[in-house]
Amino acid sequence: MVATVVVALVVFNPARRRLSALEEAAQRLGEGDLTARASQAGGDEIARVAAAFNRMGSELETRDAALRTSDALRRQMMADVSHELKTPLTAMRGYIETLRMPEIALDSERRDRYFETIDRETRRLERIVKDLLDLARYEHGGVVLQRRLFDIERLFENVAGRHEREAQTKAVAIRIHVDPLADQVGADPDRIEQAIENLVANALRHTPSGGTITLSATQADGMATLSVSDSGGGIAPEHLPHVFERFYKVDAARAAESTGSGLGLSITKAIIERHGGTIRVTSQPGRTTFTVLLPQSSGI
Incomplete structure (x- = not known):
């Protein structure tokens, strides 16, 4: 004693x-x-x-x-x-x-x-x-973007690989679809990877066993469109305008179990806007999609 x-x-x-x-x-x-x-x-x-x-x-x-x-x-x-x-x-x-x-x-x-x-x-x-x-x-503009052309499919594969073990444990499939015209994206690859990482981590937390997460990319009219979709329960319409707010809890019970900081989507939005792009979310029961629009920089 x-x-x-x-x-x-x-x-x-x-x-x-x-x-x-x-x-x-x-x-x-x-x-x-x-x-x-x-x-x-x-x-x-x-x-x-x-x-x-x-x-x-x-x-x-x-x-x-x-x-x-x-x-x-x-x-x-x-x-x-x-x-x-x-x-x-x-x-x-x-x-x-x-x-x-x-x-x-x-x-x-x-x-x-x-x-x-x-x-x-x-x-x-x-x-x-x-x-x-x-x-x-x-x-506050404290990040200097290092813009260059990079392979978006490889970036998607890097993010998916990082979550492969967790996805397998949950029996969640991660799929990648990249339009051949969108194989090269002009932006800061490290920052965009951070943004996609946050979106995939968020999707994985909210996708049930047997569900699917899809990463896709298309390009048209000088804009790259990147999206992360999941087959989770969806987000109620009244919550959609607030999902990018810092520490916003769509589901208090689910948020209590989360290991995240509550800032991932806020950071993602800040990264995309720092690139001059936009991000939006659409949701219905069984499908939630975060869509990123990025202007392709001239001179890269």
């Missing part, structure tokens, strides 16, 4: 203090203090999240003048930080509090499960911070 108490104090007290400091820094940043930083000591998952958080804070501080030109956008960003980091931080602190209580006898299975939850929440925190930073960069 004494050994258990000592281990709990040595291991969990520092972690608890660092989580509290990270939570306080997130709160300060959410209140507009762009100098708020968290300690990166520890060399573990918490330190990794703190480092990502500090990078975001430094980026926001550097871009403060640009942010101030759109006060509403600045307030939105601060509110996002404060609100979205609070839930995983609180969950992590709760599990750590339980783990460090020697009077609570936890079997090894439950202890391992708690540690897995803490690890999952730290990874979620890191995703949220990274995606918030990405979104800020796209929305």
